[in-house]
Amino acid sequence: MTTPINIGFLVYPDVIQLDVMAAYQVLTFPPNITVYLIWKTLTPITSNDGLIITPTTTFDNCPSLDVIFVPGGGMGQVEVMRDQEILNFLQQKSATAKYIASVCTGSMILAAANLLQGYKATCHWAFREQLAMLGVDVIPERVVIDKNRITGAGVTSGIDLGLTLVSLLCGDDIAKMTQLMLEYNPKPPFDAGIPETAGKSIVNPLMQYGKPLVEAFLAQTREIVQQIKL
């Protein structure tokens, strides 16, 4: 509990803010953890739902990280997956990080940076085929750990993944205290959190609504597959 731990969250325009904020709230509970919001500049960026997020450090000034954490995004994530400056930064920080983590489609960014090929990993349910196309061994679970890669499913898995990280970094007792402090005793009002329980009458219109996003991601995924010659 006394060793200082640095955790860095990549942020970028159109990031899904809860992909960041859920794990951020969990991981700031242990007093020895310091978190950073990292972007190219300190200029505030806007999340996919309009939240203004102010980075706290830049790629150039970011300290050495114990954990590098990559969140998913909306349409803006396509740009991130082909931005060599961002992918280089992730590769550089991952070389010395204890853990390399993602939530939602953040694992596709890790794969775009060639940091997840051959590993077991997960992502948001609607993008698992694309993650597999990138050479990742996709496991359809909430949180997947393979060596030092820790990946989470869609958006809200950030709480489960954050608590898992706290237990790995600070022990089970501190993780349980964090869970209790956040009163994480979930009671979803519906049994609709995954396609298997939501049913077709919910899945189909949502897939229709999300079609432009899935297709834009797919075009970029195909481009990466060409480049890395999988």
Next chain:
Amino acid sequence: MTTPINIGFLVYPDVIQLDVMAAYQVLTFPPNITVYLIWKTLTPITSNDGLIITPTTTFDNCPSLDVIFVPGGGMGQVEVMRDQEILNFLQQKSATAKYIASVCTGSMILAAANLLQGYKATCHWAFREQLAMLGVDVIPERVVIDKNRITGAGVTSGIDLGLTLVSLLCGDDIAKMTQLMLEYNPKPPFDAGIPETAGKSIVNPLMQYGKPLVEAFLAQTREIVQQIKL
């Protein structure tokens, strides 16, 4: 799904960011909902875990709200509970809002504004006795609805409460689609989200750690009880 809905989140220095961000992410999914982060000025404030939050409107410029939402905070909440300008704003907006909502100790702020007396409501497990002292009929559940008051338990209840609000505002199908989009199929790594399951070895050190906060809140609660002569 076509009627415009305005939802305003009070923010303030030392607010618990996930109290806001969980419900915010849920409530921005339906395209007819617009959310606002409301404070006295547009100057960014800092959350209890160091997140810089930029308000999007002020007390003076805030439009009419369908939902007014009050999050809990760290030590800075004590100031909020005795700030007549804030309490007046909440009273004014509540007079015309369809729903008056809170998460975590946000219900104590609603009670400080005399907006929850005689209602059934909940809050973070460690503050329920204080909420009762303020004349609220405390129900120890995850989400409590009494007429148009909707209150949630500690921090992470914001997801459950947000989905409940979406179902009330936009119907069950949109709420289920929102849940599926956020892949809210929680799998807490421990059974430690409430004191009853966490056990004394976790509860006692956490209560010790949180003692200064609970005591500062209690002093303010006692002051309010005197003022409103319960």
